[in-house]
Amino acid sequence: MLVGSRTGFGLEFPIEQDPGLLCVDVFVGGLHVNTWDNAFYPPLLVKKLKDELGRFRTPAALPTGFTSPSESFLTAERWMYDGSRTGTSSGTEEALARCAFLEWGECTDEVTAFAFPDGDRLHLVCRVRDGGGPAWGTEARHEPTVASVSRPAVLDTLERGLALAEHEWSTRLTAPKGHL
Structure with a gap:
């Protein structure tokens, strides 16, 4: 079942494969992340979805320094992953x-994503990285998707x-054992 949109922001819950885990495909701007x-x-x-809901309930202004979705993504990504935290920064x-x-944990470790608030809009920007682990120190797979x-x-x-x-x-928690 798909909620949302693959071309905007969507979560798809496919047929389960593991009774102890919940399979969810995440889409941003047509990219399966x-x-x-x-x-x-x-x-x-569940905790992460609740956290995100709390963040986006109230409209917010663009963050300080926002120029465009792509440029702001590159600035934030550089600061987070390329060692740009050293030296002086304007904030x-x-x-x-x-x-x-x-x-949202290890399932989204290889995606670098930002949601820049803009009143009643969100600019979602992401890119998938290669390397088999967290984005730190891995190579970008493609240009950011907006x-x-x-x-x-x-x-x-x-x-x-x-x-x-x-x-x-x-x-699942209430189902009798062996009936999943």
């Missing part, structure tokens, strides 16, 4: 980096995804 691993530990996924890089998105979507649409996707994840997990 977790093709290497979509089996989330359900309590962690712009850190303000942009606070917009990190999709930090999707500017309505904040209410992202909230709806997160809320519906959370409801599905909570329902699926509680169903």
Whole structure:
């Protein structure tokens, strides 16, 4: 079941493959960002979805230093991963980096993503990295993917995804052993 949109922001819950994990495919701007691993530990996924909902409930202004989605992504990515934290900083890089998105555990380790608020819009920007682990020190696979979507649409996707994840997990917890 797909909630949201593959071309904007979407979560797809395919047929389960592991009774102890919850499979969820994450899409941003048409990019499937977790093709290497979509089996989330359900309590962690539920917590992360709730955290994201809390962040986006209220419209917010663009962060300090925002220029464009792509340029702001590159600035924040450089600050986070390329050692740019040393030396003097105007605070712009850190303000942009606070917009990190999709930090949902090992299933999203290889995607660097930011959600830049812009009133009732969110500029979602991400790129997948190679290296078999966290993005730190790995090579970028392609140019950043950008999707500017309505904040209410992202909230709806997160809320519906959370409801599905909570329902699926509680169903599994109450199911008799051997019937999953």
